[in-house]
Amino acid sequence: MKIITWFGTLTLDSDGKVVEWDLFPKDTDVLAERLIQPKEADMNIPPTGFDIRAAAIECGFVASNDEYDKLLRDVSIRAAKQQISSGTPDMGIIQAVEALDDIDETANTLSERLAEWYGMYFPEVGLSSEPLVRFVAKYGSRSNIPTDDRLYEKATSSMGAELTGLDEELVKGFAENICTLYDSRSRIEEYLVKSMETTAPNLVNIAGALIGARLVSMAGGLEKLARFPSSTIQVIGANRALFKHLRARAPSPKHGIIFNNPIIKNAPWWQRGKIARALAAKISLAVRMDVYSGELNESIKTELDAKIESIKAANPKPPKRENKNKNKGGKVKGKGQKQNTGGRR
Amino acid sequence: MAAKEVSAGIFEITERGGKQLATINLVPSASVYGEKLIEIEGCEYRIWNPKRSKLAAMVIKKFNVPIKRDSKVLYLGAASGTTVSHVSDIVSDGIVYAVEFSQRTMRDLIGLCDVRSNIVPILADANRPQSYAHIVEEVDVIFQDVAQPNQSEIAAVNAKQFLKRDGHLLLSIKARSIDTVANPKKVFKEEVRKLENDFDVKFEVADSQELMPFHEDHLGVMARVRHV
Numbered sequence: 351m352k353i354i355t356w357f358g359t360l361t362l363d364s365d366g367k368v369v370e371w372d373l374f375p376k377d378t379d380v381l382a383e384r385l386i387q388p389k390e391a392d393m394n395i396p397p398t399g400f401d402i403r404a405a406a407i408e409c410g411f412v413a414s415n416d417e418y419d420k421l422l423r424d425v426s427i428r429a430a431k432q433q434i435s436s437g438t439p440d441m442g443i444i445q446a447v448e449a450l451d452d453i454d455e456t457a458n459t460l461s462e463r464l465a466e467w468y469g470m471y472f473p474e475v476g477l478s479s480e481p482l483v484r485f486v487a488k489y490g491s492r493s494n495i496p497t498d499d500r501l502y503e504k505a506t507s508s509m510g511a512e513l514t515g516l517d518e519e520l521v522k523g524f525a526e527n528i529c530t531l532y533d534s535r536s537r538i539e540e541y542l543v544k545s546m547e548t549t550a551p552n553l554v555n556i557a558g559a560l561i562g563a564r565l566v567s568m569a570g571g572l573e574k575l576a577r578f579p580s581s582t583i584q585v586i587g588a589n590r591a592l593f594k595h596l597r598a599r600a601p602s603p604k605h606g607i608i609f610n611n612p613i614i615k616n617a618p619w620w621q622r623g624k625i626a627r628a629l630a631a632k633i634s635l636a637v638r639m640d641v642y643s644g645e646l647n648e649s650i651k652t653e654l655d656a657k658i659e660s661i662k663a664a665n666p667k668p669p670k671r672e673n674k675n676k677n678k679g680g681k682v683k684g685k686g687q688k689q690n691t692g693g694r695r
Numbered sequence: 696m697a698a699k700e701v702s703a704g705i706f707e708i709t710e711r712g713g714k715q716l717a718t719i720n721l722v723p724s725a726s727v728y729g730e731k732l733i734e735i736e737g738c739e740y741r742i743w744n745p746k747r748s749k750l751a752a753m754v755i756k757k758f759n760v761p762i763k764r765d766s767k768v769l770y771l772g773a774a775s776g777t778t779v780s781h782v783s784d785i786v787s788d789g790i791v792y793a794v795e796f797s798q799r800t801m802r803d804l805i806g807l808c809d810v811r812s813n814i815v816p817i818l819a820d821a822n823r824p825q826s827y828a829h830i831v832e833e834v835d836v837i838f839q840d841v842a843q844p845n846q847s848e849i850a851a852v853n854a855k856q857f858l859k860r861d862g863h864l865l866l867s868i869k870a871r872s873i874d875t876v877a878n879p880k881k882v883f884k885e886e887v888r889k890l891e892n893d894f895d896v897k898f899e900v901a902d903s904q905e906l907m908p909f910h911e912d913h914l915g916v917m918a919r920v921r922h923v
Binding site for chain 1: 816
C-alpha cells in the first residue's frame with residue numbers, strides 16, 4: 351500500500367512496515383506546497399496506528415524527534431500563512447458592507463451630538479443629520495450665513511447665543527470631521543456598486559447592488575450565499591423574528607433584508623409574502639449563475655417580472671378577515687384590520 | 696502568594712484570599728490575550744480565566760485532566776488560540792496540533808505559533824480528518840471545542856484516526872449549536888448516548904459535568920475509547 355505523509359510517499363507491506371520511500375526535498379517552501387496539495391494519484395492516508403514520526407526517522411528524513419518537531423512546525427506555519435493570504439473580491443465586499451454599517455452608526459451618534467451642540471447657538475435651524483452637518487461645516491456661526499440663504503431670516507432673529515472664537519472653531523471643525531465620514535460613506539457605496547457589478551452581475555440585476563452586497567456579507571461570501579436555499583435567502587436579516595417563530599408560536603417572517611427592494615416595499619401588504627418568495631427564488635438562481643458561470647442572464651429578470659405580474663393579477667384585493675373569534679371579547683383588536691399581517695416581522 | 700499544582704502543569708494561585716488558575720509561561724514576559732502575569736519565586740505564571748476557556752472551567756470542575764508535560768495533543772477548534780496557549784504552556788515537552796477552519800482566526804493563531812515552538816497550526820475542517828492525516832501523528836489527548844451540530848461525530852472520526860489506544864478525549868458540547876430550541880439537558884443526554892453507541896469508535900464516558908457558571912449550556916466530557 352502506498353501512503354502519503356507530509357515528508358514523502360511511503361510504501362508499506364501487509365504488516366504496515368515501511369519497505370520503500372520517496373522523500374520530498376527538505377525545503378520548507380516545497381514541503382509547505384505539498385502540505386496544502388497532498389492529492390496524488392492512488393495515494394492513501396496513513397492507516398490507523400501508523401507512526402509517522404518513527405517512519406520519518408527510519409527513512410532518514412530527520413535525525414531526531416526535535417528536528418521532526420521543528421521542521422514540521424516551520425512547514426505548517428508557512429503553509430497556513432500561504433493559505434490565508436488568498437483574498438477574493440467578495441471578501442472586499444463584506445468588509446465594505448461592514449464599514450458602511452459602522453460609519454452609519456458613528457455618523458449618527460456624532461451628528462446627534464452636533465445637533466445638541468449647535469442648538470445652543472442656533473436652535474431655529476430646523477435641520478438634522480447630514481444637511482445639518484454640511485450646513486455647520488460650511489458657515490459655522492450664524493452671522494456668516496449670506497443674505498440669499500433661505501435660513502438668513504431665522505439666523506438674524508435667532509434666540510441662540512453668539513458662536514464666536516474658539517467655540518466656533520471647535521464646532522465647525524467637529525462638523526467638518528463628520529462631513530468626511532459622509533464622503534467616505536458615499537465612496538464606499540460607489541465601490542460596492544462597481545465591485546458587485548463585476549463579481550455578481552446577475553445578483554445586481556435581480557436584487558440591486560446594495561441589497562446584493564448585504565446578502566453576500568450576511569452569508570459570509572458569494573459561494574456560501576449560492577449554497578443557501580431560497581427559503582433562507584428570503585429571511586436572512588430577520589433572525590430575531592425567525593427564532594421567535596421557531597421557539598414560540600410567533601408567525602414566520604416573510605422577508606429579511608430583501609424587504610428593502612422596492613418591489614416588495616412598494617407592494618401592498620397582502621402581496622408582500624408572495625413576492626418575497628418569488629424574489630428569493632430568483633435571487634438564489636442569480637447567485638448560482640454568478641458563482642458557476644459568471645455571465646449575465648437577462649431571462650431571470652424577465653421571469654421574475656412575469657411572476658410578479660401574475661401575483662399582482664391573482665391578488666388584487668386584500669384577503670377577507672377570518673372572523674373566528676366572534677363574541678370572544680378582547681381577542682379582536684384593532685379596527686377592521688387583521689392581526690399580524692403586513693409589515694416586517 | 697503561593698502556587699499549588701492541581702494537575703500536571705496547571706496551578707492554583709492563592710493571592711489575597713482569592714484563588715486563580717494559572718500555567719507557567721512558556722515565553723516569559725509575553726502576555727497572549729491580555730491575561731495577567733504573576734511572578735512567584737522566580738517563576739512566571741499566566742492567569743487562566745475559566746470564563747474564557749472551557750478547559751479551564753473543566754479544571755475547576757475537578758475533571759481529572761489527562762494532559763501531561765510531554766503529551767501530544769490534537770486540539771480541534773483552536774480559534775484564536777486563547778486556550779491553545781495554555782495547553783502549549785502545559786505540554787512544555789510535548790506538541791499541540793491546532794486545527795482551525797476559519798481563515799480569520801487562523802491569522803491570530805499563526806501569530807501565536809510564531810512565538811511558541813510547540814504548536815503546529817493546521818488550517819482544515821475537523822470534519823475531514825483525512826485532510827490532515829498526512830501531518831498529524833497519534834496523540835495522547837484530543838481536545839475538542841468546535842461548536843458544530845455534529846460534534847460527537849467529529850470526535851469519533853478524529854479519535855479513530857489519531858487517538859492512541861489508551862488516549863483520552865476531552866470534549867466541550869455546546870447545546871445551543873446542536874439544537875437552538877431543545878432543552879440543553881436532553882441534548883447532552885443524547886450526545887453522550889451517541890458517543891457511547893453510534894459510531895465506529897465507541898467511547899466510555901469517564902466524567903461529564905455542566906460548565907456552569909462559567910459557560911452557559913455547555914457540557915464538559917472526558918472519555919476514553921472502549922476496546923472490545
